[in-house]
Amino acid sequence: MITVHHLNNSRSQRVLWLLEELGLEYEIRRYERDPKTMLAPPALRQIHPLGKSPLISDGPLTLAESGAIIEYLVGRYGAGRLAPAPTALEHVRYIYWLHYAEGSAMTPLLLKLVVNRIESGAPLLIRPVARKIAAKLNDSFVGPQLKLHLDYMEAELGNSNWFVGQEFTAADIQMSFPLEVARMRAGLDASRPRLMNFLQRIHARPAYLRALERGGTYELLK
Numbered sequence: 001m002i003t004v005h006h007l008n009n010s011r012s013q014r015v016l017w018l019l020e021e022l023g024l025e026y027e028i029r030r031y032e033r034d035p036k037t038m039l040a041p042p043a044l045r046q047i048h049p050l051g052k053s054p055l056i057s058d059g060p061l062t063l064a065e066s067g068a069i070i071e072y073l074v075g076r077y078g079a080g081r082l083a084p085a086p087t088a089l090e091h092v093r094y095i096y097w098l099h100y101a102e103g104s105a106m107t108p109l110l111l112k113l114v115v116n117r118i119e120s121g122a123p124l125l126i127r128p129v130a131r132k133i134a135a136k137l138n139d140s141f142v143g144p145q146l147k148l149h150l151d152y153m154e155a156e157l158g159n160s161n162w163f164v165g166q167e168f169t170a171a172d173i174q175m176s177f178p179l180e181v182a183r184m185r186a187g188l189d190a191s192r193p194r195l196m197n198f199l200q201r202i203h204a205r206p207a208y209l210r211a212l213e214r215g216g217t218y219e220l221l222k
Contacts, residue, residue, distance in 0.1 A: 001025060001026065001027055002019065002024060002025070002026040002027070002056055002057070002058045002073075003026065003027050003028075003029060003056060003057040003058075004016060004019070004026055004027070004028050004029070004054065004055075004056050005029050005031065005044060005047050005053060005054070005055040005056070005057070006028045006029065006030055006031065006053065006054070006215060007031045007032075007033065007040050007044070007053035007054070008030070008031070008032055008033055008216060008217060008218075009033065009217070009218060009219045009220065010033075010040075010053045010054065011053065011054050011066045011177050012053045012054030012055075012215075013177075013211065013212075013215050013218055014054070014066060014070075014173050014174065014176060014177055015054045015056060015066070015069055015070075015073075016028070016211035016214055016215045017173055017176070017207060017208050017211040018070060018073055018074075018082075018170060018173050019073070019211075020207035020208070020210045020211045020214075021081075021082060021170075021173070021205075021207040022073065022074075022077055022078060022081065022082070024073075024077055028214060028215070030216070031043060031044055031053065040052060040053055047062060048062060048064050050064065052064060054066055054069055056069055056073075058072075065102075066101075066102060066174060066177075067098050067099055067101070067102060067174060070098065070170050070173065070174055071098070074170050078170075082168070082169050082170040082173075083169055083170055083171075084164065084165075084167075084169065090164050090165045093163070093164045093165065093171075094164045094169055094170075094171050097163040097164060097171035097172075097174065097175055098170070098171045098174050100175075101171075101174040101175045101177065101178055102174075102178075104149065105149055105153070105175070105178035105179075106177075106178050106181075107145075108142055108145035108146045108149060108186075109146070109178055109181050109182060109185070109186055111137075111141075111142045111145070112138075112142050112146065112185060112186055113185065115134045115137045115138055115142055116134070116185075118133065118134050118137075119131050119134035119135075146182070146186050146187070150182060150186075150187075150188060150192055150195065151192075153175075153179070153192075153195055154192040154194050154195050157194035157195065157197075157198060158194060162198075163175055172198075172202065173202075175198075176199075176202055177220075179195055179198065179199055180199065180220040181220060182195075183196075183199060183220075184219075184220050
């Protein structure tokens with residue numbers, strides 16, 4: 001039995017969705033973020049030394065990292081579903097988007113989160129200085145990088161229905177999280193209609209809805 005060590009409001013929601021798309025049986029062990037720090041609880045370190053989520057256990061195997069988990073589950077249990085054949089030209093695009101999601105798309109989004117915390121969490125006496133630093137970082141680097149990546153992804157969806165091609169794949173599952181974060185925190189809106197349409201389509205998928213029912217509250221949909 002596959003076990004998902006599920007942290008609320010985290011990337012592990014994608015893993016639940018993938019398992020639902022594949023029709024696999026699994027169990028969930030739930031963990032809650034610290035309400036002040038928003039960090040994962042120490043209990044996750046008993047499963048993996050880094051104490052991060054997502055994590056899955058499958059028999060003797062414990063595996064971290066969203067991309068690795070998706071590749072493992074699709075490779076072992078997919079039976080040819082949700083990924084192009086290794087010999088297909090689309091397979092290169094599949095691998096690209098599977099890794100772009102965390103390797104490139106999430107970087108400016110994480111920087112945006114850090115800059116926002118610098119601005120809002122600084123002690124009162126230095127808050128004016130912190131706000132100036134945060135504004136400078138946003139204007140000179142974070143903002144332009146976010147625009148660059150959002151424009152790039154918007155353009156790519158002009159070429160096909162999904163990120164890899166005309167068929168839905170696990171790469172689209174992987175891409176869901178950075179786009180949901182961008183919609184909530186980085187200005188993704190109707191000015192990029194293809195990305196917004198992508199989100200609407202994935203959020204309507206029955207497997208996505210089943211994963212939400214099992215996973216519980218997912219703040220990125222607000």
